[in-house]
Amino acid sequence: MNIWDQTHECMLRDELEQLQLERLQAIINRVHKNVTHYRKKFNELGIIPEDICSLSDLTKLPLTTKDDLNLNYPYGMFAVPLREVVRIHSSSGTTSKPIVMGYTKNDIKIWSNLVARFMTAAGVTHDDVVQIAFRYGLFTGAFGVHYGAETIGASVIPMGTGNTEKQIMIMQDYKTTVLVSTPSYAIALADRIEQLGVDHKSLSLKFGLFGGEPWSEKMRKEIESRLLLSATDNYGLSEVIGPGVAGECSCKKGLHIYEDAFIPEIIDPETGAVLPSGSAGELVLTTLTKEAFPMIRYRTGDITSLDYAQCECGRTLARMKKITRRSDDMLIIRGVNVFPSQIEDALFSVAQGETPYQLVVERKGAMDSLELIIEVTDKIFSLELQKQRSFLEMIKKRIGSVTGINVDVKLVESKSISRQKGKIARVVDKRQI
Ligand code: DLL
Secondary structure (H helix, E strand, O other): OOOOOHHHHOOOHHHHHHHHHHHHHHHHHHHHHHOHHHHHHHHHOOOOHHHOOOHHHHHHOOOEOHHHHHHOOOOOOOOOOHHHEEEEEEEOOOOOOOEEEEEEHHHHHHHHHHHHHHHHHHOOOOOOEEEEOOOOOOOHHHHHHHHHHHHHOOEEEOOOOOOHHHHHHHHHHOOOOEEEEOHHHHHHHHHHHHHOOOOHHHOOOOEEEEEOOOOOHHHHHHHHHHHOOEEEEEEEEOOOOEEEEEEEOOOOOOEEEOOOOEEEEEEOOOOOOEOOOOOOEEEEEEEOOOOOOOOOOEEEEEEEOEEOOOOOOOOOOOEEOOOOEEOOOOEEEOOEEEOHHHHHHHHHHHHOOOOOEEEEEEEEOOEEEEEEEEEOOHHHHOOOHHHHHHHHHHHHHHHHHHHOOOOEEEEEOOOOOOEEOOEEOOEEEOOOO
16 A cells, blocks of 8 residues: 555645644543643643634643653553553653653554554555564664554565674565665664675665664665665654654755644743744654543643755755754653763662762764763772672663663773863763764
8 A cells, every 4th residue: 555645645724733733632631631641731831622713822832751650650641541642662761760651542553554654655565575674672763653654565584683694684585675774773773784895785675764763864875875765754753642743855955843643832832832933953853643641732842843844855845954962961862862860879879878980971883882981989989899890791781671781881090070060061962863
């Protein structure tokens, strides 16, 4: 099936806005009735669903943050009873507890269609063989793309991450035409292909659909020339649905946001005020079709700007600029979201108190690495060498279990981490993307 949804993607703006308003009113009614958090927030502001008479009334509603989701862990933000939920995913919160997302049967269908739409826009058809090199599991990436590719009718290889040589063998033997992964993994694959001396004629790659982390035009050129494919960007976040919020078409001039399913706004991250059209600021998204886990004015933390001009492809949907930075301190390490606060909590709980530390992020070759440097304190110094080693091992393990990533932990001499006005920068991100 070719999912080129012209009805929704090429709508006149006033028709689209009418559709958005109808869907917005329905969702506001539903969250007011079914989600205590929203009802309480609306009551505090003296808002009832009937106050939402136009799209501009959206700004009357409160913004929703990751902290709100953390406070309602695990199922507090669900708008349907658990028996109607057919899938549960989760993603990092700012604390040791993750955020939990639920999907009804209909949510899965809508999500699959949204993914099928960006895959179609990028050029994928039912004739393609799609190799999905995202982590299968609680992460929304792999399952989201998987169901979307099946909706198109493509042949899906649920490869998962890692095992780069096997990925390459499968690519050659199963004649993969579409690679789906993080952009940094695509570069790691290109490195390995070159190291192994693989003949490009043995590969059938045509398209690369990359997302889950920021990447630049420079990286796009590098991936396209080294893997001999057309690379497009796609964007999404678990709290809002997963992949399928926005994606580039083959013009590669911004990511089309599926505005029949999401209302985008750009706010000033400091004040929360909505910024004029075209300004750069934090992207805020409201879901219009989700049943189990609707989000009203969710602060994504991603900095971008929107362009409402019609694209050369004919789509009238707003396009967002590639995301290169965030308004908060969330790090994305090999596609995994990590908050420094999660690492600090893990460190301080093992150390049983505050300990001077610094996180250093680097891109070594294609892959990100995260190092935790801890200054020796009297308490740590007094430990025998063996105990020091197991202390570091415990920290590494605790961080691994909370964040899902591997951290190198190193002890350094007291006061050896540089300070500015007596303060240590908690995170030093040396990556140049
Ligand atoms: O990363 C969903 C996804 C998976 C999107 C696969 C695309 C492909 P989370 O793990 O919740 O969900 O991480 C969401 O990742 O707020 C951005 O900061 C970042 N991000 C996702 N896609 C892009 C992209 C998935 N194309 C967070 N460019 C988001 C830049 C991206 N950043």
